Amino acid sequence: MSDKPSEEPSSTPEIPDEVWEQFARDTERDIRGSAPKEPSARARLVTERLRQQEARGELPEGWRTNPAQGAKDRAGRRRRLWAVIGVPLAVAVALVALKPSLLPGDPFGSESDTAAASPLPDETAAPTGAPAATDPETPTLDEPFAGSPALRWADGASGIVPPKATAVGGISEDRVETALELTKKLLVGSNLDPKTVGGERPAAALAVLDPKQPELLDDLNRSLRTPDQDHDPLSMFSRFDPADVRLVGDVIKTRGRMTFKKGDQGGVDVRADYTFVYPVVRTDGSPEVTRTIVRRVLEVELLDPARYVATPGRLNVLHHDRDVGNTACGIYDGYLHPRFPSAEPSGSPATGPTTDPYDRSQELGADGSEPCGTVSRT
Template identity: 35%
Template sequence: MPMADPDPQPVFDENFVKGATFTEPSAEERARRPGRRERLRARRTARRYRAEADPARGSRTAVVQVIAGVLALLAISTALWWFNRPEPITALRPPAGGPPAPAAGDPFAGSPAARYATGDEGITLPVPEALNGLSAAQLGLAYEQIKKMLVAGALDTNTVFGGKNDTFRALVDPAQLPDLKRDLDNPAAKGARAWVTTFAPGSAVQVGTAIKVHGASSARPARRQGRNGVLVKTDHNFVYAVREKPGSQQVLRVVQRWANEYFVYRDGATVKVWITRADSAAAPTSCQYGDALIHPDFTASGQGGQTTDPYNLSKPIDTAAGCQTALRT
């Protein structure tokens, strides 16, 4: 039995042949040019086929479209940021014309101190974390001790306006106290300024009860005299509102800056806090006295020398600068 042809050949009948006959266009048809609409359609078709035949061209078009989209989003984001941007921080830049004069009703209004915390709430210390052989609990106790010392030396009114430093003295390590005792026994001694803040007797009366405080602190591993421990640095402004004497109308803000260093270490089971450095600066104060007491300058005449912004905590205290004129208080 013969096998069927696996590839049968097509059979063309007479009608198919007639229908497939090519008819040459007439001269009139050849002379007729396509209209504008046909030309545009032809160009679009040609461009489409070129794009399909050139994948790289299509990808380049896609990339351009993506870039354009990104640029558009950036432009929108920039516009939204511009209209919703926060006001610039001006805490360290004196306002034009200077701040308004302090008033007894609100002595800190118009100054950076108005945004400071009140009292010991403004004293910041690091979050206790285990460091260099001391546990978080041990450092927590040390930080609390440091805060108490700052409060006793710069916020206790008996110390600041009364010239007494018993509270601060009781917080100092007994082994270090003999080194400080000579200064603390005589608040007017030059060395006393390193440990406590005290206004000269009869030089100022506190206005209200608030003392404004602001600052920062840090802690890092350290080694001192063969002992491992933690070096704690504190840097704070204490702002006092004072008048020269009871009944005086003039009110003055005095800015006292404290930059201290403490070495915290273990002595057996006991945690020790040792004062290793204490720098301070006050403004506006009179420079004609050679003691360690604060003598507020109510004359507003300035003390000559370089100008300084006592609210600027970004620079270290220049202990060799001598008398300076405060830009603002």
């Protein structure tokens, strides 16, 4: 047995000296790098200047914060802003895409005639020519005035606008105003009243006429009872056969003007020149729409009952004339008979010239005896 104690191997591995030396150097470097450093003189100067500016309120809010965090916050705010603005904007874009007419004007040039049509101002003088040509659109049940100059005309009685009443030739303003109002009532009752247009007796119009005027009411009543070529109620009234056609909707387009002066018999003389456009369909169920255009020139006088045999508040008719566009020729049953493009023509062949029924610049014939012709447009 040996006298030296036996040496057992250590369970901890030995670390080489060079590793310890490298560890010591790295640790010393890290300690020096992380230790607080005394700021330089320039850094102390800048810091003091910033502190003073902050105290005076000259620095923007949040200047001390982390720039990266500030950028992140700004990006978040932008995302929230777009969330608030973007959704309504997307909805608005979608609506405009579906209906461009929501935009003011016509930026895409896509407005229909109906959307683009603005009402014409009231007519105060004779036109110098026919209305300009319009797009040749076919009238429909939904758009009965498509392709017609009357699209921009006033609706019904709103298109009959008497001038401002003033005293004339010793006649008071009130009496002139009464004459103008009665003339409008006669025009409405003769051409716009649903009962008259529907072929019934034009009671509202007859009620405005003076029953003391010789022969006039007798002739009109006879023409309504037994119409013929010499006794035609269409000379005064616009009527359609309810068994044949009906109006499309309840709008009749109207345009014209009214003037007044002192009459030859000392009363208020009123002259009216108006055109009425009637869109109609057949009563057989066909959806085809056509239009009949009636122009009337009417001269009436409100006489002074103190000087003449006259009924107070009633009109004397001095002259009445009319021109009809798009009605069958040679039929004298007291009704207008519109022509439809798809239907066989009725009545006699047209022998008169082709005219534009919308041309209000020309005077009507002296006695309305021109032969029945055709129209260039309806």
